[in-house]
Amino acid sequence: DAKTTQPPSMDCAEGRAANLPCNHSTISGNEYVYWYRQIHSQGPQYIIHGLKNNETNEMASLIITEDRKSSTLILPHATLRDTAVYYCIVRGTGGFKTIFGAGTRLFVKA
Amino acid sequence: KAGVTQTPRYLIKTRGQQVTLSCSPISGHRSVSWYQQTPGQGLQFLFEYFSETQRNKGNFPGRFSGRQFSNSRSEMNVSTLELGDSALYLCASRQNQETQYFGPGTRLLVL
Numbered sequence: 001d002a003k004t005t006q007p008p009s010m011d012c013a014e015g016r017a018a019n020l021p022c023n024h025s026t027i028s029g030n031e032y033v034y035w036y037r038q039i040h041s042q043g044p045q046y047i048i049h050g051l052k053n054n055e056t057n058e059m060a061s062l063i064i065t066e067d068r069k070s071s072t073l074i075l076p077h078a079t080l081r082d083t084a085v086y087y088c089i090v091r092g093t094g095g096f097k098t099i100f101g102a103g104t105r106l107f108v109k110a
Numbered sequence: 111k112a113g114v115t116q117t118p119r120y121l122i123k124t125r126g127q128q129v130t131l132s133c134s135p136i137s138g139h140r141s142v143s144w145y146q147q148t149p150g151q152g153l154q155f156l157f158e159y160f161s162e163t164q165r166n167k168g169n170f171p172g173r174f175s176g177r178q179f180s181n182s183r184s185e186m187n188v189s190t191l192e193l194g195d196s197a198l199y200l201c202a203s204r205q206n207q208e209t210q211y212f213g214p215g216t217r218l219l220v221l
Contacts (some may be wrong), residue, residue, distance in 0.1 A: 034209070036212075041198065041215075041217070042214060042215070043114070043200050043202075043212035043213050043214045043215050044153070044200070044202075044212045045212070046209055046210070046211055046212075049209060087153075098143070098155060098210065099155065100145075100152060100153035100154075100155075101152070102152055103152075
């Protein structure tokens with residue numbers, strides 16, 4: 001499974017969009033980009049995933065660059081409850097050995 | 111659908127003891143993976159089971175073992191506990207090749 005690089009921390013004002021970047025320059029053609037978040041001491045929560053097209057669900061949007069070497073998770077209107085560690089993971093359909101990096105600690109401030 | 115459940119949620123053991131943690135996957139999910147999370151090492155993959163067979167294994171010593179039952183429920187066992195085994199142990203399940211969903215974890219403290 002490819003490795004990912006994320007900034008260690010980011011701040012965002014409540015009500016504003018939070019844009020969390022992720023680099024995955026060694027991604028293979030059959031590997032998906034997944035995003036999870038973990039609120040203190042809870043299990044990681046699935047947010048969204050995509051292969052090459054941009055994706056949107058009720059929680060967030062995922063923008064994947066055309067060369068697929070990077071992506072951005074967008075929380076359109078961040079709230080205090082979005083404060084968490086966000087993990088970007090790259091995994092193929094047969095890749096059961098999911099490798100988590102250190103993630104980005106997002107602080108949403110009032 | 112009920113989510114992934116893990117029992118117990120909290121556990122205190124002493125060095126040298128052994129411990130068994132349990133995970134019930136989401137109904138219909140046949141794949142169960144286990145992870146260890148510590149402040150120093152982050153989230154690390156332990157092993158993954160599918161249809162009662164271990165299909166992948168992380169870099170952990172043989173003291174860490176697991177199994178899966180015919181109803182897809184899974185257990186992991188840690189023998190001869192060490193202080194460094196104190197961690198949050200997470201279980202995740204998925205259906206075939208789809209998205210993994212995590213349970214709330216079992217927090218183990220080894221004294």
